[in-house]
Amino acid sequence: MKLTVLGSNASSPSRTNAASGYLLEFDSKSILMDAGPGVFMKLAEIMDPGLLDAVVLSHTHIDHCADVLALFAYMAYGPSGPIPIPVYAPEGAREHIAAFARAGADHVFHQVLDFREKEPGDEVWIGDAHVTFGRAVHPVPALVTRFDLDGVSLAYSGDTGPGGDLANLANGVSMLLSEASIQGIRGPRTYVHHLTAVDAGELAAWADVGQLVLTHVPASLDPAVSVEEASSVYTGPVDYAAPGSTFEIPTTR
Numbered sequence: 001m002k003l004t005v006l007g008s009n010a011s012s013p014s015r016t017n018a019a020s021g022y023l024l025e026f027d028s029k030s031i032l033m034d035a036g037p038g039v040f041m042k043l044a045e046i047m048d049p050g051l052l053d054a055v056v057l058s059h060t061h062i063d064h065c066a067d068v069l070a071l072f073a074y075m076a077y078g079p080s081g082p083i084p085i086p087v088y089a090p091e092g093a094r095e096h097i098a099a100f101a102r103a104g105a106d107h108v109f110h111q112v113l114d115f116r117e118k119e120p121g122d123e124v125w126i127g128d129a130h131v132t133f134g135r136a137v138h139p140v141p142a143l144v145t146r147f148d149l150d151g152v153s154l155a156y157s158g159d160t161g162p163g164g165d166l167a168n169l170a171n172g173v174s175m176l177l178s179e180a181s182i183q184g185i186r187g188p189r190t191y192v193h194h195l196t197a198v199d200a201g202e203l204a205a206w207a208d209v210g211q212l213v214l215t216h217v218p219a220s221l222d223p224a225v226s227v228e229e230a231s232s233v234y235t236g237p238v239d240y241a242a243p244g245s246t247f248e249i250p251t252t253r
Contacts, residue, residue, distance in 0.1 A: 001026045001152045001249040006042040008241040013038035014219040017243040019063040029053045029127040036063040040070035050081030057089040058158025059142035060096045075112045084114035090141035134165025138193050151251045161193040170207040175249045179216035180226045201230030215241035
């Protein structure tokens with residue numbers, strides 16, 4: 001498996017970094033994981049978006065899903081590839097995104113994007129990859145996701161606070177791609193729907209993951225500080241999901 005970071009900013013894109021979006025490639029398959037503002041253009045720089053095999057959305061906050069509309073327009077009116085394209089997303093995602101597109105029942109939107117809404121505990125296959133969904137702790141329906149293929153595994157947090165299914169889902173994975181929206185020690189007033197870098201490190205240590213990659217770091221924060229904080233509680237390799245970076249996911253230990 002290869003993971004390419006299309007964008008990793010929290011909340012909104014910046015001049016140099018799109019919001020959340022990642023391209024996961026294995027065998028001949030290409031999966032877009034989240035599609036925040038700016039992600040579609042970054043994707044188009046490295047592949048024809050019309051050739052995606054699937055989209056997986058963690059939730060429907062703007063910084064994780066807005067560019068699904070750009071993908072829709074490209075697939076519907078441009079030089080698209082095969083349609084419809086499967087979109088795996090949490091409950092209510094189809095209605096939420098279609099409403100913004102003013103897409104009624106007969107709209108081309110539904111001919112292009114095949115939403116397949118999933119709940120925690122659901123499992124699907126995308127090509128030869130086994131995909132498992134779990135519960136995220138967030139104000140809207142949200143999912144954490146695990147991909148397994150031939151001894152290689154990736155868990156992605158999407159947006160989540162402590163709790164939920166991420167720790168169990170990430171158990172023993174080759175790589176954990178985890179949000180780290182907050183720096184410093186968690187206290188009674190720390191926002192409960194996002195992780196600190198220390199939270200991410202502690203989770204990686206508990207789950208005995210092979211590698212931790214921090215993402216969803218706000219542009220106002222220094223990612224090097226987040227990496228240092230996570231490394232204080234997790235002894236494995238810790239990296240920042242810098243825009244444009246690629247990671248070859250190793251075989252599970």
